[in-house]
Amino acid sequence: NWPSHYNLGVAWYEKEKFDDAVLQFEQVLKIKPDHAGTRNNLANILFDRGQFKEATLQLKEALRYKPHDADICNNLAVVLVSQKKFKEAASLFKQAIRINSEYADAHFNLGSLLARQGKFKSAGRHCAEAIRIKPDYAEAYYQIGNILTQQGKLKEANIFFSKGIQLNPNYIDGCKQVVRSHLKGKAR
Numbered sequence: 001n002w003p004s005h006y007n008l009g010v011a012w013y014e015k016e017k018f019d020d021a022v023l024q025f026e027q028v029l030k031i032k033p034d035h036a037g038t039r040n041n042l043a044n045i046l047f048d049r050g051q052f053k054e055a056t057l058q059l060k061e062a063l064r065y066k067p068h069d070a071d072i073c074n075n076l077a078v079v080l081v082s083q084k085k086f087k088e089a090a091s092l093f094k095q096a097i098r099i100n101s102e103y104a105d106a107h108f109n110l111g112s113l114l115a116r117q118g119k120f121k122s123a124g125r126h127c128a129e130a131i132r133i134k135p136d137y138a139e140a141y142y143q144i145g146n147i148l149t150q151q152g153k154l155k156e157a158n159i160f161f162s163k164g165i166q167l168n169p170n171y172i173d174g175c176k177q178v179v180r181s182h183l184k185g186k187a188r
Helices: 002-014 018-031 036-048 052-065 070-082 086-099 104-116 120-133 138-150 154-167 169-187
Strands: none
Touching: 002 018, 002 036, 018 036, 036 052, 036 070, 052 070, 070 086, 070 104, 086 104, 104 120, 104 138, 120 138, 138 154, 154 169
16 A cells, blocks of 8 residues: 555655665555655655765656646756756756746745856846745845855845844854855955
């Protein structure tokens, strides 16, 4: 009975007993190979283990069964970014946003990818949209701070870094490092 295997797999996953979760998810797929949620969960484990190609295969298969699932689109895009397949990843982040325009993580992930590519204006818009949707999104504040720092707008960046640190104090060292590296680059 596949639901029992699935529920047990999820329980193991939540307890971070990933080997046990994988065994249960594999049982589900033997019985119900079109179960996209199982493939998505299995892909998350594979991704965390650095098995990017296997995670990609699971997510592409999941998307085949459930083409309008924003989470699967977003997760596949994240895996593709780790493989430096940026064009395909951007397309999938945009697809996730078309499916669910209020998907903060997809906006943030697309913004982060665009920032990585030096497309700061679009990157900032998507990160700002992530914050509009999820006002306590510390990572998005931090990313906007990074974007503004790259543009030499340190005063504006400080506002976003401060808010990110307020929401998540673990960002303080990263914020300092970004500004220091930018200032070192300017000093040359």
